[in-house]
Amino acid sequence: MTMPKRDTYTPDSLLTVAVQVFNERGYDGTSMEHLSKAAGISKSSIYHHVRGKEELLRRAIARALDHLFAILDEPEAVNGRAVDRLEHVTRRTAEVLMAELPYVTLLLRVHGNTDTERWALARRREFDQQVAALLKQAAAEGDLRADVDVRLATRLLFGMINSIVEWYRPERGTLAAREEVAEAVAKMAFAGLRV
Amino acid sequence: MTMPKRDTYTPDSLLTVAVQVFNERGYDGTSMEHLSKAAGISKSSIYHHVRGKEELLRRAIARALDHLFAILDEPEAVNGRAVDRLEHVTRRTAEVLMAELPYVTLLLRVHGNTDTERWALARRREFDQQVAALLKQAAAEGDLRADVDVRLATRLLFGMINSIVEWYRPERGTLAAREEVAEAVAKMAFAGLRV
Structure with missing residues (x-):
């Protein structure tokens, strides 16, 4: 198990990661789990920034x-x-x-x-x-x-x-x-x- | 359970069905099961026409x-x-x-x-x-x-x-x-x- 990264994301830098995952896996095929892994932070850390993946899509x-x-x-x-x-x-x-x-x-x-x-x-x-x-x-x-x-x-x-x-x-x-x-x-x- | 259709397919008419399924589901996402359902004939009937889905793709x-x-x-x-x-x-x-x-x-x-x-x-x-x-x-x-x-x-x-x-x-x-x-x-x- 790798240590989760300290959450130093800004809304913009988290968006960059999310958009890359959406484009690779398709929006429908992307789970919060995928986003958490790609960003290297926990799901609850992501929820600290946004309400969910649809908010990331909207942004x-x-x-x-x-x-x-x-x-x-x-x-x-x-x-x-x-x-x-x-x-x-x-x-x-x-x-x-x-x-x-x-x-x-x-x-x-x-x-x-x-x-x-x-x-x-x-x-x-x-x-x-x-x-x-x-x-x-x-x-x-x-x-x-x-x-x-x-x-x-x-x-x-x-x-x-x-x-x-x-x-x-x-x-x-x-x-x-x-x-x-x-x-x-x-x-x-x-x-x-x-x- | 619906009765399977009598297999009256020609190579061309079976290809028409397969291509439609490939375009809808993506080739990777299509199984022989999907093809069998779409064509209304059994999997073994399809194998009577072709060796598998890759042959349909190739054709x-x-x-x-x-x-x-x-x-x-x-x-x-x-x-x-x-x-x-x-x-x-x-x-x-x-x-x-x-x-x-x-x-x-x-x-x-x-x-x-x-x-x-x-x-x-x-x-x-x-x-x-x-x-x-x-x-x-x-x-x-x-x-x-x-x-x-x-x-x-x-x-x-x-x-x-x-x-x-x-x-x-x-x-x-x-x-x-x-x-x-x-x-x-x-x-x-x-x-x-x-x-």
Whole structure:
């Protein structure tokens, strides 16, 4: 038997551990026992910080959502033609996904089995709808090609952005590397690969 | 207790059932018991058709791979400038993904825990590499933008195509609907959304 670690966790550092376990085992497959083992502190020490695993999920998801929704308030997302705002939001969403990778990964994998998960899905849908509205406006302003359905374009755009979680490795992720990936997404989606 | 169904399965119809169960429960989480229940025939009846669940996985994956690799032999994938061949392969890969949705979904979710899964991953990598080689050639011919890394572009291209499995519903999937989605992917990736 190993000695339990002295509990020096802050809410943030405990969240880091929990999110890693959630992403490895799935949220449903994670017990307080798993969290206790991964953190190296007793279950009652964890209960000292949070009411349970659902609170950890809620905090983690809230962190991802706060970063994502903050993009929509950035000046470049508010001012100018819709197509330029949309391109900014696309680039920044990719950047946030990489900078907050474990949190956004968790958000993207949520199923909807608990209240927290259903709230996460609803908020995520809200974000998607705000981006879809930008696409619609850009199309109405004549800046988007008319031969691709707006709903379909929204799905493919998020499909491309969200696929980054499948291969992006944050340990190699300098800010410059993140910006290169986000630029590539924006260029491909809006200008296309063909010269 | 319900009466077991008379075993009227063909290899193909049994595969259809197995693939559905694999996609619902995950391959690792599927037992012969689950397959027997879903098919409505006894385990020994299933063993009459196949040696075990790994053979069903291999057949299902082989079906997806055969369809995907066949694309690379189509005249439009062989003749002409690399960029046009690449655009054809992109469109057709999206179409095959939708037409063979359960089989390709299974292929995309394989982990690499068994010999069959490792073989599937290796073949999938081979397909990706052949597409990456086309991208490289198109870049060398000056038809692709030079400011997006070829490896990154390959990943984003597959990311966009593969994301279709997340939302595409085959029951609404007429040939025309599939062609519209595939066209949208090709247009977005090669010409971009911006007018």
